[in-house]
Amino acid sequence: MNSLTAVFATAALTLTAGIAHARDIGPDEALKLRDTGTIESFEKLNAAALALHPGSKAEDTELEEEYGRYVYQIEVRDAQGVQWDVELDATNAQVLKNQRDD
Incomplete structure (x- = not known):
């Protein structure tokens, strides 16, 4: 029983560790990052993505x-x-990823 508990605990920690490496950026922080030049403008980012698929929205x-x-x-x-x-x-x-969503 203890080894089964250890397996579940390890799996939970592994999943949690993976989640902790991605953080959603809220609108206020995103605008600050854009305004300071840390990230590109959203217009430029959108244009780069849309250029991969002409006529896309x-x-x-x-x-x-x-x-x-x-x-x-x-x-x-x-x-x-x-x-x-x-x-x-x-x-x-x-471009980091360009994948068809099935």
């Missing part, structure tokens, strides 16, 4: 801090109606 955006890096996440729907998950390094608009 932004549906949802989020800014997170992951492992000390600011990541801009945006869901876009292309002209054919396909949804894509795009992640950009918010400091320079470099």
Whole structure:
């Protein structure tokens, strides 16, 4: 019984540790980061994501801090109606992920 408890405790700590490395950035903090030049403007980040899929539209955006890096996440729907998950390094608009959302 003790070894089973230890397994569950280890699993819980591992999951919690993974969650602790990503933090949602609220609107006020996001604007401060943009205004200080820490991250690119949201217009530039949106344009970089939309350029990957011509004719697409932004549906949802989020800014997170992951492992000390600011990541801009945006869901876009292309002209054919396909949804894509795009992640950009918010400091320079470099594409980190461009994956079809199934």
